[in-house]
Amino acid sequence: MSLLCICHFYLHAKGLPMSKKLIEIASEIVQTQVSSTPMSAADITASLRQVFSTLLEMQKAEAGGIELAPVAEGVGEAPSEEKPVLSPANSIQNDKVICLECGAEMRQLTSKHLVSHGMNQKEYRKKYGFSMRTPLSAKLLTKARSKAAKKRGLPEKLRQYMEARKQKKAAASTKAATATVTAGKPKRTRLRKSKA
Numbered sequence: 001m002s003l004l005c006i007c008h009f010y011l012h013a014k015g016l017p018m019s020k021k022l023i024e025i026a027s028e029i030v031q032t033q034v035s036s037t038p039m040s041a042a043d044i045t046a047s048l049r050q051v052f053s054t055l056l057e058m059q060k061a062e063a064g065g066i067e068l069a070p071v072a073e074g075v076g077e078a079p080s081e082e083k084p085v086l087s088p089a090n091s092i093q094n095d096k097v098i099c100l101e102c103g104a105e106m107r108q109l110t111s112k113h114l115v116s117h118g119m120n121q122k123e124y125r126k127k128y129g130f131s132m133r134t135p136l137s138a139k140l141l142t143k144a145r146s147k148a149a150k151k152r153g154l155p156e157k158l159r160q161y162m163e164a165r166k167q168k169k170a171a172a173s174t175k176a177a178t179a180t181v182t183a184g185k186p187k188r189t190r191l192r193k194s195k196a
Helices: 003-014 022-036 041-063 112-113 121-128 137-151 156-185
Strands: none
Touching: 022 041, 112 121, 137 156
């Protein structure tokens, strides 16, 4: 729904006359909008300016007796405010991750959130073309976790574990190969001479 339609609907639903100050009406509209969707301070300011200018336009039209034409969705909005189609690569940003299903912004896409869309993290990654190793969290959060892990010595411990595991596998495969070779040879049995 366009902003002009929202303002018009809001004014008629509330039964507000235009005698109330426009800035008060605009702030009420933006407060309602903020209560339903999370917005940054810049978004709130831009929304307040846009609502105010739309209300001013409506007031001028009302004073002049001009009927405002219905506005189609998306028409009349500033091009700078149009949101570009979000690609999977752009959905993971420095300070937030944007869910490609619903557009929600958060620090990390949790399994709990993805369950609300009927999928798990593996299915989400597959659907949007992420590699299975791509973390579904903001880049700053991923860096902070990596830094904390390095501080605890995790990479070194992980290397040691991987090396020990590799040696264990090598020893097990050598043992299995030896067992296979000995199992393949027929056992020799001594023949006893029968006593006559």
